Amino acid sequence: MITRYLGDCNKSYDFKPLVQWPSTLPFFCWDDELLCGFDTKIKNELQIVINLKSSETQMADVLAFIYPQLTLPELARLYTKLKVIKEIKDWGHFFSLYKIRFCENLISTLDILVQTPISFQLWVSQKQIQARELSPLKCISNFVDIEPFLNKFLELNLTRSQGIQVLELLIELIEMKISKEVLHSLMNGSPNSIHVKLMEMRYPLATEKQNNVQNKLDNIFKVTGVEALSRRYGDKSGVEVKFFSETNKDFQQRLNSLNKWYETNKDQDWI
Amino acid sequence: MDLSRFDMFYIDHEVLDSPLIKRIKSILPVEKTKVVSKIPFSDSKGDLSKSEFDRSKKNIFFTKFKGSFFKRCPGARPGLSCCNYFVLNLGLQCDMNCSYCYLQSFINTPLMTVYTNIDEAIEELENLKLIHEKDNFRIGTGEVIDSLSLDDLTLYSRQLIDFFKTVPNWKLELKTKSSKVDHFLNLGPAKNVIASWSVNPQYIIESEEHGTASLKNRLLAAKKCLDSGFSLSFHIDPMIWHPEWKKNYSQLVNEITQVFSPSDVLVLSVGALRFQPEQKAIMRERFGFKSWVTRAEVFPSSDGKLRYDKKLRLEMFDYIVKEFKDKNPLWNIFFCMETPETWLKSTFKSLPKSVHGLKELFDHKIIKNTENRLSLRN
Ligand code: SF4
Numbered sequence: 189m190i191t192r193y194l195g196d197c198n199k200s201y202d203f204k205p206l207v208q209w210p211s212t213l214p215f216f217c218w219d220d221e222l223l224c225g226f227d228t229k230i231k232n233e234l235q236i237v238i239n240l241k242s243s244e245t246q247m248a249d250v251l252a253f254i255y256p257q258l259t260l261p262e263l264a265r266l267y268t269k270l271k272v273i274k275e276i277k278d279w280g281h282f283f284s285l286y287k288i289r290f291c292e293n294l295i296s297t298l299d300i301l302v303q304t305p306i307s308f309q310l311w312v313s314q315k316q317i318q319a320r321e322l323s324p325l326k327c328i329s330n331f332v333d334i335e336p337f338l339n340k341f342l343e344l345n346l347t348r349s350q351g352i353q354v355l356e357l358l359i360e361l362i363e364m365k366i367s368k369e370v371l372h373s374l375m376n377g378s379p380n381s382i383h384v385k386l387m388e389m390r391y392p393l394a395t396e397k398q399n400n401v402q403n404k405l406d407n408i409f410k411v412t413g414v415e416a417l418s419r420r421y422g423d424k425s426g427v428e429v430k431f432f433s434e435t436n437k438d439f440q441q442r443l444n445s446l447n448k449w450y451e452t453n454k455d456q457d458w459i
Numbered sequence: 460m461d462l463s464r465f466d467m468f469y470i471d472h473e474v475l476d477s478p479l480i481k482r483i484k485s486i487l488p489v490e491k492t493k494v495v496s497k498i499p500f501s502d503s504k505g506d507l508s509k510s511e512f513d514r515s516k517k518n519i520f521f522t523k524f525k526g527s528f529f530k531r532c533p534g535a536r537p538g539l540s541c542c543n544y545f546v547l548n549l550g551l552q553c554d555m556n557c558s559y560c561y562l563q564s565f566i567n568t569p570l571m572t573v574y575t576n577i578d579e580a581i582e583e584l585e586n587l588k589l590i591h592e593k594d595n596f597r598i599g600t601g602e603v604i605d606s607l608s609l610d611d612l613t614l615y616s617r618q619l620i621d622f623f624k625t626v627p628n629w630k631l632e633l634k635t636k637s638s639k640v641d642h643f644l645n646l647g648p649a650k651n652v653i654a655s656w657s658v659n660p661q662y663i664i665e666s667e668e669h670g671t672a673s674l675k676n677r678l679l680a681a682k683k684c685l686d687s688g689f690s691l692s693f694h695i696d697p698m699i700w701h702p703e704w705k706k707n708y709s710q711l712v713n714e715i716t717q718v719f720s721p722s723d724v725l726v727l728s729v730g731a732l733r734f735q736p737e738q739k740a741i742m743r744e745r746f747g748f749k750s751w752v753t754r755a756e757v758f759p760s761s762d763g764k765l766r767y768d769k770k771l772r773l774e775m776f777d778y779i780v781k782e783f784k785d786k787n788p789l790w791n792i793f794f795c796m797e798t799p800e801t802w803l804k805s806t807f808k809s810l811p812k813s814v815h816g817l818k819e820l821f822d823h824k825i826i827k828n829t830e831n832r833l834s835l836r837n
Binding site: 392 | 505758
């Protein structure tokens with residue numbers, strides 16, 4: 189086993205792994221480059237580090253042995269560090285160890301991901317976002333435009349699926365040249381309301397039509413105990429009617445009132 | 460033909476002796492032509508990236524197609540009304556560049572492929588003819604490659620037209636956004652050969668259908684085909700919403716109806732923008748947000764594709780139907796790749812099979828029988 193002292197190791201592969209290297213585990217290096225424990229506050233420069241480089245081992249396998257699980261941003265940072273030194277010849281093999289298909293689309297996503305604010309990368313790690321879900325990042329024409337929004341991402345407390353949708357909507361709206369001020373004003377409130385406001389901004393025609401229907405309903409729909417809401421389900425928009433009944437009689441009464449209302453208003457353009 | 464738009468022509472060494480290569484080898488620029496024993500760029504894996512897809516439009520690979528040429532139209536799926544015809548794939552990928560092109564979510568081969576063994580395709584048709592000569596078959600070549608944009612190089616239409624002239628009950632549809640027809644006009648008349656154009660207002664052609672022929676040239680080519688004795692069809696598909704859509708589609712109807720009458724056009728169909736959700740990413744990357752397609756307000760529909768709001772689709776369809784009917788009530792229009800519900804709610808109030816003149820196009824019985832026979836053969 190070849191070893192060297194910690195003090196003799198470089199830290200140029202430090203890809204900021206999320207989990208601190210446990211001090212109880214041995215340290216590893218690849219020649220004179222440290223592979224783990226980059227941030228360990230070890231006073232003793234004489235700490236022994238095991239060099240795993242050998243003619244029989246590939247660096248990709250060694251890394252997967254040390255880090256059996258890495259999130260996409262960690263992989264992006266690691267890839268960025270390592271691609272320049274050309275120690276890993278077969279990136280397809282390396283990424284297959286993390287069950288990821290290595291292709292041009294992945295490379296371009298990783299290249300963009302490393303440019304995003306570290307807090308955004310943290311969100312991507314926490315929510316275990318996949319490369320494909322970050323594809324909107326690849327159509328950003330000017331990264332400066334999106335950066336302030338990405339900086340805020342972690343604080344928004346979005347769920348995984350909300351976050352993916354909000355990211356896509358934001359990028360589309362930025363690319364559609366909606367002013368930053370307007371967008372910033374939408375990024376307040378509950379996660380749900382942020383999502384709704386961005387949707388309304390992204391789909392103005394559909395929103396306007398839906399609002400018009402709701403306005404009409406507010407004016408003409410007067411059935412006690414029954415609520416009528418303008419709704420969209422996929423490519424269909426229409427009216428959703430809601431009521432609650434405790435008894436058969438109650439139920440029948442609501443239906444009768446609804447029917448009466450419908451008979452009076454069926455010729456109006458309300459749906 | 461202008462070959463300068465291509466970066467390279469790769470010829471599979473196995474097809475060097477094919478009639479196509481023998482004929483065109485001297486036309487291909489020497490410095491851009493290479494004989495290969497392996498598919499170029501085949502190391503790339505997964506979905507094509509923007510640059511890989513762009514590259515695939517500029518590099519042609521001539522090779523042999525291994526498998527059955529004859530396939531059923533992809534629109535024929537449960538829950539989806541479709542013109543349900545068969546397709547003959549004579550290549551893969553297209554040298555034009557429409558923002559909405561479904562090939563963007565379909566193709567994972569790194570270059571444009573042209574199959575050199577058209578003789579085998581025709582042999583397959585000959586075999587079908589033995590059993591189905593009297594049936595009303597409809598066969599298209601423009602599903603995964605434009606039927607005519609490279610045809611002045613391959614001249615495949617000429618071989619196909621020659622064959623189809625021997626089976627008058629069958630129809631061949633050559634579907635294109637190019638205007639390349641001059642090289643087969645002298646084979647007319649052939650009423651069972653339908654020269655077919657996807658058309659859109661010139662404004663949409665300029666913003667979304669890059670590298671395609673202008674509307675004027677498409678209509679001019681269509682007129683030449685008509686005058687030479689071929690049948691015609693027009694597909695106003697995909698209709699694309701934009702603020703001036705009414706004015707522009709109305710203008711399109713004017714331009715068509717000024718030159719053609721209902722009796723000149725065998726099929727006139729309309730469809731609205733639709734695409735698979737996974738296509739969004741590459742479209743955004745390739746065309747940005749100046750495109751009315753990437754900006755479109757589309758929502759998931761029951762078949763999983765993204766479409767305009769259903770009421771908007773109906774409004775667009777009704778509008779175009781009315782525009783045509785106002786010019787002449789004899790114009791018959793059908794909707795391709797729409798759900799049965801849209802048919803019922805539209806101007807027609809009926810499903811395709813019950814629309815006068817369209818029954819034959821939707822005859823699933825023949826298709827079912829043929830499919831059974833084909834599956835027995837395979
Ligand atoms: S002409 Fe057809 S196949 Fe070619 S890019 Fe346009 S939509 Fe795609």
